[in-house]
Amino acid sequence: MNRKRSTIEFDDVEVARERLDDESVVKHTPVERSTSLDDLTDGEVHLKMEHLQWTGSFKPRGAYNKIAQCADETDRVVAASAGNHAQGVALAATKLGVDSTIVMPKGAPQAKVDATRGYGADVELVGSDFREAMRHARSLVDDETTFVHAYDDPAIVAGQGTLGIEMYEDLPDVDTIVVPIGGGGLISGIATAFAELSPETRVVGVQAAGAATVPDSLQKGDPVALESVKTIADGIATGGISELTLSHIQAHVDEVVTVTDGEIARAILLLLERAKQVVEGAGAASVAAIISEELDVAGETVMPLLCGGNLDMTMLQTVLVHALTDREQLLRLRVRIDDRPGKMEEISGVIAEHNANIQTIRHDRSAPELDVGEAHLVFQIETSGASQARAIIRSIRGHGYEVRHVNA
Ligand SMILES: Cc1ncc(COP(=O)(O)O)c(C=O)c1O
Numbered sequence: 271m272n273r274k275r276s277t278i279e280f281d282d283v284e285v286a287r288e289r290l291d292d293e294s295v296v297k298h299t300p301v302e303r304s305t306s307l308d309d310l311t312d313g314e315v316h317l318k319m320e321h322l323q324w325t326g327s328f329k330p331r332g333a334y335n336k337i338a339q340c341a342d343e344t345d346r347v348v349a350a351s352a353g354n355h356a357q358g359v360a361l362a363a364t365k366l367g368v369d370s371t372i373v374m375p376k377g378a379p380q381a382k383v384d385a386t387r388g389y390g391a392d393v394e395l396v397g398s399d400f401r402e403a404m405r406h407a408r409s410l411v412d413d414e415t416t417f418v419h420a421y422d423d424p425a426i427v428a429g430q431g432t433l434g435i436e437m438y439e440d441l442p443d444v445d446t447i448v449v450p451i452g453g454g455g456l457i458s459g460i461a462t463a464f465a466e467l468s469p470e471t472r473v474v475g476v477q478a479a480g481a482a483t484v485p486d487s488l489q490k491g492d493p494v495a496l497e498s499v500k501t502i503a504d505g506i507a508t509g510g511i512s513e514l515t516l517s518h519i520q521a522h523v524d525e526v527v528t529v530t531d532g533e534i535a536r537a538i539l540l541l542l543e544r545a546k547q548v549v550e551g552a553g554a555a556s557v558a559a560i561i562s563e564e565l566d567v568a569g570e571t572v573m574p575l576l577c578g579g580n581l582d583m584t585m586l587q588t589v590l591v592h593a594l595t596d597r598e599q600l601l602r603l604r605v606r607i608d609d610r611p612g613k614m615e616e617i618s619g620v621i622a623e624h625n626a627n628i629q630t631i632r633h634d635r636s637a638p639e640l641d642v643g644e645a646h647l648v649f650q651i652e653t654s655g656a657s658q659a660r661a662i663i664r665s666i667r668g669h670g671y672e673v674r675h676v677n678a
Contacts (some may be wrong), residue, residue, distance in 0.1 A: 277514055278424045280466035283459060286335040290432055295334050295365050301573070306544035311560050312568035316444070317545060318437055320577030321553050325389065326506070328433050328577050329358025334365065335429030336418055341366045344416040350407035352378040352400065353505055354578055355420040355524060356386045356393075357641075364390035373407040375399050379582060383660045421455030421514035430456045432564055434463025437573060438471075445570035446472040448556040449534040450577055451484055451505035451526065454515025461522035475519065476559040476593035477553075481507045482528045487516050502531045502585060505552025505578050527564040534558045538581070551585070555576040570670075574608045595677065598659040601626075601651045606672040609635060609645040617647060621664050627652040630646075648676070 290296045299320045307315035320328045323580040333355070337347055346369040349359045356372045363370035370391040374383060376398060396406040402626075411417045421427060436665035437447060437460065447464065449457040461473045477484055478501035486494040495510035511519070519526070529537075534551045534601050541547045549557075554573035559565045592598035607613040614631060621628055640646065653659045666673045 278428050278431070278459070278462055280462060282424065282428040283435060283463050284533060286331075286425075286428040287432045287435055289335055289383065290331060290429070292365075293619050295324065295362065296432070297323065298436055302545065304545050306540070307557065307560070311572070313560070314571045314586070315560065315569065316441055317547070317557075318433075318440065318573050318575045320433060321547065321549050321576045324576060325354065325357040325361050326377045326580040327354035327358065327553075328430060328456060328477045329354045330361050331358075331432050332421075332423075332426035332429035332459070333358040333418060334362035335367050335432075336423060336425040337362050337368055337416075339425055340416045341368050345369060345414040346371060346405050347416050347418050348373070348410045348421070350374075350404040350419045351360065351420060352382060352403070353525065353555045354580060355418075356382065356391070357389055357580075359418050360386050360389035360391035371407075371410060373397075373403045373410075375403045381582070382580075385580075402455065421453030421458075421508075421515055423455075426455050427458045427462070427514065429459065431459025431463045433575075434460035435467065437575070438464060438467040441571065441573055442468065442575045443571060443663075444468070444471055446474060446567055446572045448474045448476060448559050448565070448572065448574040450506050450552050450555040450575065450637075451475040451477050451511070451519075452481075452508040452552065454484070454511040454519055456517030456577060458524060461518060465522045472524045473522060474559065474565060475523050476555045477526065477528050478503045478506055478534065478555060479528040481509055481523055483508075483510050484516075484519060484526045485528070488520065488526070492516070500531075501534070501551070503534050503551030503555055505550060505580075506555060509675065525565075527559050527562075529555055529558040529562055533562050535589045535592050537561065538586075538589050541576070543587075543623075547576065548581050548586075549576045550578045550580050550581040550653050598656040599653055600678045601649075601653050601659045601662070603649045603663065603666070604652065604674045604676045605647045605649065605666060606640070607645055607647055609643055614647055616669070617649070617666060617671065619664055620669060621649065621651060624653075624658060624662050624665065626654075626658060626662055 406601035480500035499507045499509045553576045629650040634646040
């Protein structure tokens with residue numbers, strides 16, 4: 271790897287830590303063992319639960335460190351974000367007695383707008399996408415107003431680095447830490463802390479496959495930007511890093527892996543079911559990495575960082591439907607019938623004999639492969655899992671029907 275000199279030093283992180291010494295802005299978040307993840311990885315997994323931070327993510331760390339340094343000469347800070355940065359800046363500014371304006375794209379989820387206002391910010395809804403919101407936010411900057419970038423700022427990087435000190439204190443002998451990467455501010459700070467405190471710890475970055483820019487940026491030696499991104503992990507969907515963060519990644523990060531949305535969805539569900547934690551896609555990416563083929567942590571003590579918990583309820587529904595369908599706990603069966611009275615009742619009865627619950631039934635005569643007088647009945651069924659699903663299909667076939675398993 272081509273190693274450039276990094277821009278912030280460990281001293282900057284230590285100074286940020288002194289600034290952040292206020293439990294009402296940043297609290298020391300817990301670490302929990304997960305024996306379920308031990309079994310899945312053959313390692314010893316300690317989850318760093320930063321999703322339980324104020325505002326639901328690590329973002330107040332960097333924002334507070336930045337705003338504290340300009341609070342004397344600025345009346346107002348401005349940022350563009352539809353996500354966690356918005357809430358982090360709003361909380362930090364309010365705590366420091368500085369006004370804040372957060373520009374969000376017009377389609378931003380109401381829950382995020384409300385949360386950001388709740389932390390004391392003025393929210394302006396401008397533009398149809400993030401780029402337009404960003405352009406407007408930049409236009410608001412003048413002598414009395416300071417722009418707070420989400421990652422391309424040494425003060426932000428140093429603030430996020432305080433999480434690195436905390437992770438080291440929580441588990442000084444950790445072999446591998448796993449940190450999600452969007453714009454790279456988070457991993458830059460954490461890796462700088464570990465380079466000083468425990469250089470033998472392996473620092474692994476994770477990106478979503480549909481928004482991965484670091485592997486190409488490392489290869490090229492310059493930040494590479496993507497025209498468009500596609501991932502369920504919106505917190506790490508920045509589509510680019512900066513020269514500042516690339517130089518820290520070059521200097522201190524040992525490996526960068528990518529995970530698919532399917533792997534992230536599985537990790538969200540595992541964290542819900544086994545660890546009883548609500549973690550958003552970006553936060554679950556670290557767990558997705560250790561249970562994927564991409565990263566081997568067998569025999570190691572490993573600390574995946576759960577860096578955010580603001581999981582959108584619509585996203586949760588999508589993830590659940592995807593996972594339940596995968597496990598055949600949600601089953602959609604298409605049965606070809608002679609379109610005569612009594613057929614729906616007969617097949618429903620077969621399903622009921624298996625104690626499975628029918629959610630919906632759709633009757634369809636329009637499919638081109640059907641003969642005159644035939645129809646499809648499409649049953650959406652809740653089952654206990656794959657073996658019950660197979661038993662139901664066998665029973666319906668046993669009654670002489672053609673059955674197909676179709677996707678939900
Ligand atoms: C939950 C969560 N995780 C990770 C990241 C990535 O942080 P960075 O952009 O500093 O790499 C973000 C950024 O918004 C985030 O919200």
